[in-house]
Amino acid sequence: MRKSQIIIGGIIALIVGIQACEKFEPGLPLEDSLLDGPIEGLSLSEMQRFNDGDRTFNNEVFTVEKGLGPLFVSNSCVSCHAGDGKGNPFSTLTRFGQVDETGNQFLHLGGPQLQNRAIPGYQPEVLPMGATFSRFTPPAVTGLGLLEFVPDDVLLQMADPNDLDGDGISGRVNWINIPSYIKPRSGSISQNGRYIGRFGKKASVYDLLQQTVDAFAQDMGISTLYHPIDVYSGQNADPEISTQRVNNVGFYLQTLKAPIPRNQTDSEVIKGKALFTQVNCSSCHQPKLTTGNAPISALAFKDFYPYTDLLLHDMGPGLDDGYTEGIAKTNEWRTPPLWGLGLSPNSQGGKYFLMHDGRATSIEQAIELHGGEAAASRQQYNKLSPTDKAAIIKFLKSL
Amino acid sequence: MHKKYYVTLLISVSLFVPALVHAQIDSTLFRRAENKDSLNNTMNMDAIYNRPMLSAGKLPVALGGYMEANWQHIGQDGVSQGNQFQFRRFTIFMASTISKRIKFMSELEFENGTKEINIEFAALDMEFHPLLNLRGGIILSPIGAFNQNHDGPKWEFTDRPISATQLLPSTWSNAGFGLYGKHYDDDWMFGYEAYVSGGFDQSIINNEQGKTYLAATKSNTDRFELSLTGQPLFSGKLAARNNRIGEIGISYMGGIYNRYIDNGNVIDEKRTLSVYAVDFNTKIPHIKTFITGEWAWIKLMVPESYTxxxxxxxxxxxxxxxxxxxxxxxxxxPKASLSLACRLEYVDWNVGKLRETGDNIGEDLWSVVGGLSFRPNSETVLRLNYRHQRSRDFFANPPVLLGGFSFGISTYF
Structure with missing residues (x-):
């Protein structure tokens, strides 16, 4: 009798135990501490595409057999954008060969991007003599779909290339030539056959498909149907990845959620937010944008808070590397979104690597590097009390 | 696929033909070669033969094997895999004493159903002298202890050690030849092993794991007939055992791992791989606590211009x-036992600093596994484990947490 009671008790304990198993597994990190995740409102089929793209972006390592190289910068998407966040100097890439709007003069010598790594048996590229260059630290990739569907006319309305309002902030769009495989969005505005670029440090990329195709080609040496060229030899090449998977990666980037701000009711954060506007940082780092029509309904007509105007601004001689893209000048940089800034160390190895090339290792350093159109805001920031400065920093870390 | 069918057919024939010949045989007529107490009489290098076997009548072949099946409920950072039922391994041993001092032993393994079918060991042993034995065939490299002593029923955990299976990478076998021997002196035993075999290939630095991963070579099924380097892999071990203290072994495995000549033309530099390991085991008298472990260091040449x-x-x-x-x-x-067990594991997949920042490279993992095991006899084990694991990526970003329960059964048969 005692034995059977033990057995029955054991079976009941086992059943209860199995039901409770999940309680003993690691919990989900706080939602606002993660950059990964889909935007709200995707349909079931869109969610499947998101997952397919997620697997390629975050899980896939490209090998020689899968098309890597022979020259490359990185062997996976995630090695540049860990957790969909900003990259580390390890994956910072080098662009070279263009000094003005006449175009890149070093395309025949491997430009515009230096492939600084090579599979065994090959030698990586070295910078050609006389080529000016700039180093680009990979950006976070969250919320990009929202940025993609901000209408062109909104960007043009924010632009003030001749500073007609006299606030010291100009801002202009980068008119770029788009590749033949890109179909302009409906409502796109063109000028002399050029379209408005909005992605990349110099706003030289039109949309996320182009960004994806460029990354496969220039960063990983993987040819696609869209760009069937081997960047090593410059010769035609068979696609090394299916078009569907390239499209799904593009879709994944479009539908990644926007970073979720934290501590928004904290009084110091509220104060910092007001000071941010007071010292005029928000002229370029526009808090709010709104999407227009979009083929993905979850992205259409949405208000969001990226803290960018997607425009080019003169950032002064300190940030002038002597290299550019499109019609941007060498001292002009696209305003980077500030959303997710506080989560940067989670993907950059516990540290900050800010500005276009990661040269700033703190938010304070990054502010100090602002020159040109941003110099006035920097000076106003420097006049603030230590308490007020701390409030701005806390606000920025809350984004 | 065809290879799988042939192997399955071969096994079926080898198993069922004797059964048909002795149709309706009384199973008590099978003679069981009992597993000996591994603590007092044998060394790790003997694990290959230290297995229970059955032989029937005058059949020249003794048969045995083991199986492992698990249930697990594991989650990672809040995402649970739910209930997973796994048939990890079904392994068949076939051994034969061909004549005095000439033996043959083989181990054929089906992993995860029939997803992987491998001959893990199939070698002829000829004893010229206790200190001089020749072994040839598919051999298990004597690196660390686990590689040769890996049978599921011997362990109290549902999972094999990560460092042993993915770093070293157990079970690592290849076609080759070599010598081994043992010397006894009262409570002391000394043993050595030295083999040359086919080696690793370039997949160890070109794989979908995105890290140096010796286990990647195991997916190269051609390695039993073609060594792309044309160079032997040397593996060797020295071990000493005292019946009152325990056993310690030091081992080495190394050679050139990359294909540097193709079609007679030099296409790359020669790159070497070296693996060093130390292993030990002991049983504390009176309280009978059994402690075993191993540690390995791997060094290899990777092109500086690679990642x-x-x-x-x-x-x-x-x-x-x-x-x-x-x-x-x-x-x-009558001889059942209940044990508590704990495993501590650590793996650093990439020891070094980032050239760009001087910061330590992450890519490491540690885990603690607690367990409760029940053995109705020495050859069958039921085990319940809980794993807590932390792993960091290349940049040493905040760790990914993994944890959960697993339950498994494993038995020799």
Whole structure:
């Protein structure tokens, strides 16, 4: 009798135990501490595409057999954008060969991007003599779909290339030539056959498909149907990845959620937010944008808070590397979104690597590097009390 | 696919033909070669033969094997895999004493159903002298202890040690030849092994793991007939055992791993791989606590212009502590035992610093596994484990947490 009671008790304990198993597994990190995740409102089929793209972006390592190289910068998407966040100097890439709007003069010598790594048996590229260059630290990739569907006319309305309002902030769009495989969005505005670029440090990329195709080609040496060229030899090449998977990666980037701000009711954060506007940082780092029509309904007509105007601004001689893209000048940089800034160390190895090339290792350093159109805001920031400065920093870390 | 069918057919014939010949045979007529107490009479290098086998009548072949099946409920950072039922391994041993001092032993393994079918060991042993034995065939490299002593029923954990299976990478076998021998002196035993065999290939630095991963070579099924390097892999081990203290072994495995000549033309530099390991095991008298572990260091040449994600140095190991808490008749099994167990594991897949920042490279993992095991006899084990694991990516970003329960059964047959 005692034995059977033990057995029955054991079976009941086992059943209860199995039901409770999940309680003993690691919990989900706080939602606002993660950059990964889909935007709200995707349909079931869109969610499947998101997952397919997620697997390629975050899980896939490209090998020689899968098309890597022979020259490359990185062997996976995630090695540049860990957790969909900003990259580390390890994956910072080098662009070279263009000094003005006449175009890149070093395309025949491997430009515009230096492939600084090579599979065994090959030698990586070295910078050609006389080529000016700039180093680009990979950006976070969250919320990009929202940025993609901000209408062109909104960007043009924010632009003030001749500073007609006299606030010291100009801002202009980068008119770029788009590749033949890109179909302009409906409502796109063109000028002399050029379209408005909005992605990349110099706003030289039109949309996320182009960004994806460029990354496969220039960063990983993987040819696609869209760009069937081997960047090593410059010769035609068979696609090394299916078009569907390239499209799904593009879709994944479009539908990644926007970073979720934290501590928004904290009084110091509220104060910092007001000071941010007071010292005029928000002229370029526009808090709010709104999407227009979009083929993905979850992205259409949405208000969001990226803290960018997607425009080019003169950032002064300190940030002038002597290299550019499109019609941007060498001292002009696209305003980077500030959303997710506080989560940067989670993907950059516990540290900050800010500005276009990661040269700033703190938010304070990054502010100090602002020159040109941003110099006035920097000076106003420097006049603030230590308490007020701390409030701005806390606000920025809350984004 | 065809290879799988042939192997399955071969096994079926080898198993069922004797059964048909002795149709309706009384199973008590099978003679069981009992597993000996591994603590007092044998060394790790003997694990290949230290297995229970059955032989029938005058059949020249003894048969045995083991199986492992698991249930697990594991989650990672809040995402649970739910209930997973796994048939990890079904392994068949076939051994034969061909004549005095000439033996043959083989181990054929089906992993995860029939997803992987491998001949893990199939070698002829000829003894010229206790200190001089020739072994040839598919051999298990004597690196660390686990590689040769890996049978599921011997362990108190549902999972094999990560450092042993992925770093070293157990079970690692290849076609080759070599010598081994042992010397006894009262309570002391000394053993050596030295083999040359086919080696690794370039997949160890060109794989979908995105890190130096010796286990990647195991997916190259051509390695039993073609060594792309044309160079032998040397593996060797020295071990000493005292019956009162325990056993310690030091081992080495190394050679050129990359294809540097193709079609007679030099296409790359020669790159070497070296693996060093130390292993030990002991049983504390009176309280019968069994402790075993191993630690390995890996060094290899990686082209400087390649990515640092494929590290030049790795290290890792594990320690198992098993404490019997009950050894008596339980539920009618006269020699049953109940044990508590704990495993500590650590693996650093990429030892070094980032060239760009000088910061330590992450890509490491540690885990603690607690366990409760029940053995109705020495050859069958039921085990319940809980794993807590932390792993960091290449940049040493905040760790990914993994944890959960697993339950498994494993038995020799």
């Amino acid at each position: 640092q994600q494929y590290g030049e140095r790795q290290q890792g190991g594990f320690v198992d502590i098993v404490q019997p808490v009950l050894q008596r008749k339980i539920l009618g099994w």
